[in-house]
Amino acid sequence: MGKAAKDQAKGHISGWFFGLLGVGALVFAVLHFGDLKSFGAMLRRAQPLWLAAAGGLQVITYTSVSLGWKLVLDKAGSPLPLSRLVPVALSKLFADAMIPAVGIGGNLLLVDRLVKLGVPRGAAVAALLVSMIGYYAAFALFALAMLLLLWLHGKATPLLAGVVTTFLLVALAIPSLALWLRRRGSHPLSPFLEHIPVVRGLLHVVGEAPANLLADKALILGVAACNAAVFLVDAATLQACMFALGHPIAFSTSFIAMLGASILAALAPVPMGLGSFEAGSTAMLSLLGVPVPAALAGTLLLRGFTLWLPLLPGLVLMRGSFKHRHGARHIPKP
Numbered sequence: 001m002g003k004a005a006k007d008q009a010k011g012h013i014s015g016w017f018f019g020l021l022g023v024g025a026l027v028f029a030v031l032h033f034g035d036l037k038s039f040g041a042m043l044r045r046a047q048p049l050w051l052a053a054a055g056g057l058q059v060i061t062y063t064s065v066s067l068g069w070k071l072v073l074d075k076a077g078s079p080l081p082l083s084r085l086v087p088v089a090l091s092k093l094f095a096d097a098m099i100p101a102v103g104i105g106g107n108l109l110l111v112d113r114l115v116k117l118g119v120p121r122g123a124a125v126a127a128l129l130v131s132m133i134g135y136y137a138a139f140a141l142f143a144l145a146m147l148l149l150l151w152l153h154g155k156a157t158p159l160l161a162g163v164v165t166t167f168l169l170v171a172l173a174i175p176s177l178a179l180w181l182r183r184r185g186s187h188p189l190s191p192f193l194e195h196i197p198v199v200r201g202l203l204h205v206v207g208e209a210p211a212n213l214l215a216d217k218a219l220i221l222g223v224a225a226c227n228a229a230v231f232l233v234d235a236a237t238l239q240a241c242m243f244a245l246g247h248p249i250a251f252s253t254s255f256i257a258m259l260g261a262s263i264l265a266a267l268a269p270v271p272m273g274l275g276s277f278e279a280g281s282t283a284m285l286s287l288l289g290v291p292v293p294a295a296l297a298g299t300l301l302l303r304g305f306t307l308w309l310p311l312l313p314g315l316v317l318m319r320g321s322f323k324h325r326h327g328a329r330h331i332p333k334p
Helices: 003-033 036-044 048-075 082-098 104-116 121-152 158-184 197-203 217-244 251-267 276-287 292-329
Strands: none
Touching: 048 082, 048 104, 048 121, 048 217, 048 292, 082 104, 082 292, 104 121, 121 158, 121 217, 121 251, 158 251, 217 251, 217 292, 251 276, 251 292, 276 292
8 A cells, every 4th residue: 555545544544533532522521511311311202203204304315416416417318217316325425424535435436336327427427516516506505594594593603604604615616626627628737736635536537527517507506406405404304303302493493503513514624524513513503592412412313314324225335336346347258
């Protein structure tokens, strides 16, 4: 293993370690200063019907992501049914978690899987780039909406405004970088830029996307709407988790908490936002009047539905994909 690969592996391991350490510290703080008995009792008393509702809502998120890809593929003349795209969405989640370099691992897997499903590579890359643009457009819009809601609640602070502004710069920079690399085509980059993981990962794929798809405003708007649905459904999932725990909250509260946590996770240099998402969601719920033990319990339930449970089918689908590829390499030529 080369030095660069070793450094990347060490960075990945250290990211997991500090992320898990952050979760552990948060849980310890709440259990130490909060009411341990009430925290455990809330989890034991979680109402099954609300938990089932939370699980059902998460199915919608994968369908929405897949629908965004389908819109691009249909426009590119390479349609695929949702039934074949939803498993790709699950395996992409697993790749993003295991290779978390700004989602590059999952993005490269998306292109690879779509090509294996018979999609021309240019159309597959277009699905990646348009979905990336739509995702950050929806994320940025909702970040501003979150800040507005905080202001209406009288909770907006200069610190929160600064965090949102920083995120907006990132949300603008990543799709802009992808489009800039696409326009450059095969022109070489400076050695400094080529050593940045997000640049290196995008550089291998972005030049193959058809320009007409990237300039289709109606298509981008449709894909952004699909990604916006994911944020709204995740907020509804947090609300269902809080109802399950016997602590009902308004949708605006769950929306603010989920968006604030997502922004913090996007800015934190740890895989899957481990620790940062949990701390952000708990802090935002507490800021809006939810008791800290209930806020943490609801956040952990949300993470169970949005992250941990989908990792198992994602792993199975990834293993199936690798086995299929390995078997294909050993098919004797006629």
